[in-house]
Amino acid sequence: MKYQRPKGTADILPDEAANWSYVESVAKELFAKYRFQEIRTPMFENFEVFSRSAGDTSDIVTKEMYDFHDKGDRHITLRPEGTAGVVRAFVENKLYGPEQIKPVKLYYMGPMFRYERPQSGRLREFHQIGVEAFGSESANLDVEVIAMGIHLLQKLGLKNLKLVINSLGDQETRAAYRKALIDYLEPHFDELSDDSKERLHRNPLRVLDSKDKNDQKLVANAPSILDYLTPESQQHFSTVKQLLEDLNIPYEVDASMVRGLDYYNHTIFEIMAHDKVLGEGDVTVCAGGRYNGLVEELGGPQTPGIGFGLGVERLLLLMQAQQVALPETNALDVYVVGIGQETKAETLKLVEAVRQAGYSADQDYLDRKPKAQFKTANRLNAKVVMTVGAEELAQQVVNLKVMATGVEQQVALEDVYQNFPKLLANFLKQ
Known part of the structure; x- marks a missing residue:
């Protein structure tokens, strides 16, 4: 099914x-x-x-x-x-x-x-x-x-x-207008739609709102409620x-x-x-x-x-x-690329640290090669890519890259964990 x-x-x-x-x-x-x-x-x-x-x-x-x-x-x-x-x-x-x-x-x-x-x-x-x-x-x-x-x-x-x-x-207006509208429509009763016939004496204003084309022609010259306002x-x-x-x-x-x-x-x-x-x-x-x-x-x-x-x-x-321009939502600030199985724990720690600092972050979950990860970061319009491999892990550093300009910089892992907002602001100014 x-x-x-x-x-x-x-x-x-x-x-x-x-x-x-x-x-x-x-x-x-x-x-x-x-x-x-x-x-x-x-x-x-x-x-x-x-x-x-x-x-x-x-x-x-x-x-x-x-x-x-x-x-x-x-x-x-x-x-x-x-x-x-x-x-x-x-x-x-x-x-x-x-x-x-x-x-x-x-x-x-x-x-x-x-x-x-x-x-x-x-x-x-x-x-x-x-x-x-x-x-x-x-x-x-x-x-x-x-x-x-x-x-x-x-x-x-x-x-x-x-x-x-x-x-x-x-209420006084409605009562007077109700009578005037019934008096106007009653001579046309047989021409009204079935719905309007049923509504005429119960609530004649509903006839004015009819979608039936013939009803609309009949009410075109009906009295105006504005003439009955108190x-x-x-x-x-x-x-x-x-x-x-x-x-x-x-x-x-x-x-x-x-x-x-x-x-x-x-x-x-x-x-x-x-x-x-x-x-x-x-x-x-x-x-x-x-x-x-x-x-x-x-x-x-x-x-x-x-x-x-x-x-x-x-x-x-x-x-x-009308082609109203809608603001971009769920923009990606940082994509973390992990190279090698030994970086899995560190990439998870990094994306969580970036999120805790108030930014959006994502990483690879499919064990893909670095080239595929960079391609994903590009498709997601990530502002910054953060890369960590076995060598960076040994040196306790990560590589940062601004995707729009290609500017790169190596920074200490400790700086990412301790003061990422300031680090990112300074990096983006370059």
Whole structure:
């Protein structure tokens, strides 16, 4: 039997994993500057965590979730997104308590799971980096989160980015708009897709997010939610737009954008990139928004929240397409060449000494001839080769060679063991 990875998954091989680590390290460094702290939640949750938060009419709940009953007959779901699990942890661990400094700023990284048709940058097991901030309704926080998402993508070297924003308003806004949208769509009921027919009276905003081409034509002239914003919602959205302008962050308003999850309200946004590697037109790389009722929905006190998520696979594809230069990782400082069986113990001691001094080091493990060892050192782009044979061992010395210049020098073994950093620095200056 030939064993293969499950459809919709991928093996992240060492060369690729280095790029993943780089993206994660850049994100962690940036999030720390904005005072966000890491949180790690389980990869599976109770089904209701997602069905209550994402909405029972969303594609995630109705079509895409990996859910099953475990041996205790508990209804379990592999997490399809990160926000609901973080909110559940926020509530369960009482991170809303009076001792917590508000807003509580959290970030997460890890795998998510959705049963959908695999395509470029979108697998059934995919990885997200996301942030969540709880405890403030301030438009300043909305803009800070948006700015942080843009800043992250720019730090990773991406170009041709576009910010699109909208407001979904408050509950009063949603109620008024819901009625207007149903009134507009009901005369076209027979023309709607089966999914949209089912959603029309349960959650008509889902029709705006339909991927069906005929549905998209029908909603093209639908009422705009921006015309139904309450004065408070209008003020919040106006402040967000003004603050973006104050930060010189260009944006577009798309009144038809609703996002794919039911918990959003007020500000929502998508950061898009234009690149054919992800398909025709503008493709979303990072997206999020405000969800002021989600904490209460999952059993906590009234607590506003806002966040974003981005897919790492899609991000790396885009970085590759835009030829972003990634830093060299796992560079080899020293390769130790041992000549003869009697040097085996000394070569092991040398590589360990170099590592203990804070440098990377490697050696031959296959009993190869010196020429083959030098060839390997060259293939590995070793900065320095350290050679020891029977004669050097007798004299308690080693030979150093800078591979880039060919400069060589013989040094005492004791100097390697006692003060390698200084020895190497002086040698490389020659």
